Amino acid sequence: MSRVAPFATTNGCRMLNSLDLPGRPGDTRVVVAMSGGVDSSVVAGLLKREGYDVVGVTLQLYDHGEATHRKGACCAGQDIHDAREVAAALGIPHYVLDYEERFRHAVIDRFAESYMAGETPIPCVACNQTVKFSDLLDTARSLGAAALATGHYVRSRLVDGRRALFRPVDADRDQSWFLFATTAEQLDFLRFPLGDLTKAETRELAREFGLAVADKHDSQDICFVPQGRYADVIERLKPEAAAPGEIVHVDGRVLGRHDGIIHYTVGQRRGLGISAGEPLFVIRLDAAGARVVVGPREALMTRRLALREVNWIGPGALADLPADGLEVHAKVRSSRPPQPAVLHAAGGVVAVDLLSGEHGVAPGQACVLYDGAGEDARVLGGGFIEATESVFARERAGAPVRDLEQRTVAAG
Structure with a gap:
């Protein structure tokens, strides 16, 4: 059985709805960021069942045509189709917004530049930080919404008059790590209805609502990196990124050559392209010197x-x-x-x-x-x-x- 936040009071008198907002649910518009997956679909279903004025919004972020048949990637063509189907089944309005240009500048270009600098970027954080919790949040306000709800497994609640962010009940689904860049102002507008649920409970609710996505697999890949081959994407975006250089041991010995630091990540052991008498790992990437520095695990x-x-x-x-x-x-x-x-x-x-x-x-x-x-x-x-x-x-x-x-x- 699902756990839904109870009605509460402020200063012992003013009734709030289950989202800690003043007013009856029927008088409260909430925009739900619908990715087409089971989590955000259940959020829409829960809020609709509680009587909120729910509006579903899906972002078209990357390569709508080619992504249609790609499995395991979020914000792709099939996901947009699934979100539409869920909205229709729930009887809520649904909009698809073309954010491809914003996504390319704020997330993909930033990802490529960070990778070229020898870093290990986290594009999902940048996406939440810019496109989803900035641009989409502004869109939700323009639609007259009192809140933007998402399917993230985190919790938020009022602390000293402002909303604070907390880990969820289901530690295995904890997504707070991806939301650290959320500002206090954004948190005041955001709601996370799944924070008190386990993934199993979420899927059970999807079945209860009769949603076709109830057993849909979770997304695994970064949406613009099919099959997780980062180097292929970087080379396409930044051909100059594949500059060759030396593979160097931490003790200074040159052990071989590489075809670009974008093909390596810190901690990597296999596929180094060198032979040595000891297990070696990538210790750091020197972008300025085009060097891959390797060494023992303790390094x-x-x-x-x-x-x-x-x-x-x-x-x-x-x-x-x-x-x-x-x-x-x-x-x-x-x-x-x-x-x-x-x-x-x-x-x-x-x-x-x-x-x-x-x-x-x-x-x-x-x-x-x-x-x-x-x-x-x-x-x-x-x-x-x-x-x-x-x-x-x-x-x-x-x-x-x-x-x-x-x-x-x-x-x-």
């Missing part, structure tokens, strides 16, 4: 990160952190639980100490901060990794690979 261990483009949605201000740092929990991968860490913010530099360390952390990835590790942990914010400090290199050389305190990182 992948990182304990300190410098962040850029930091978004703080926790209590207080980032500039007011204690001088010795703030104890937090951090995630540098969407699939990992939050780990103990210490956050430092001083002199325009934001750094995170990972108390247990982490293997294979790369610039361009996200580091998301929480006030704990449990299912009810609050998202404090996060940023993109600007630089990492290798424990291995520090121990070998007696000094960090890169002096993080000299990095100029915007504190946001």
Whole structure:
């Protein structure tokens, strides 16, 4: 049985609906971002059943024609068709908006540039940050909506008069890592009805609503990267990206040549194109020198990160952190639980100490901060990794690979 938020009161008198908005559901318009998958479809179904004035909106983001027959990619042609079918079954109006040009500039071009710089970008974060929670949010307001609802597995609720972001009940579906860049103003307008549900409960609701997408597979690929072959996309967008260079051991030995750093990622072991007497991993990518630096697995261990483009949605201000740092929990991968860490913010530099360390952390990835590790942990914010400090290199050389305190990182 599904768990739906109860009606609540403000100051003990003013009745709010289940979305913490004043007024009856029938007088409250909500735009639902419908991707064509089971999650957002159930959101539309739940809100329709509660009596809200629901409007479905689907974004055409990339390659509508070719994507029609591609499996495992979101925002593709088949997904648009499925969203239309769900809207018709629920009896709600549905609109398809052409956001391809905005998506190309804000997400695809940014992805390509980051990859060429030797980083490991997270385009889904950029998509939420720009197209979905900026452009689509403005569209929802123009349609007279009081809120924009999505199918993300996260929770939000009022804390001291503003909405705060929390991990969901279903830890296996936790998508808070992808939403760290959501601003406080955006959170006030956004709603996440699935945060108290498990995936199994969501699918059961889809069957209850009679939706054809009830057993549809979840999207796996980045929508503009078919079969996960990033290098093919980068070469098509930026032909100059495939510049050859050297494969170099961390001890300085040249071990071979490569056909472009875009073919490698930090932590990669297979397909290096070299033979050695020990297992070697990609330790870092030197875009300026067109070098792939490899070494033993222990050289992948990182304990300190410098962040850029930091978004703080926790209590207080980032500039007011204690001088010795703030104890937090951090995630540098969407699939990992939050780990103990210490956050430092001083002199325009934001750094995170990972108390247990982490293997294979790369610039361009996200580091998301929480006030704990449990299912009810609050998202404090996060940023993109600007630089990492290798424990291995520090121990070998007696000094960090890169002096993080000299990095100029915007504190946001």
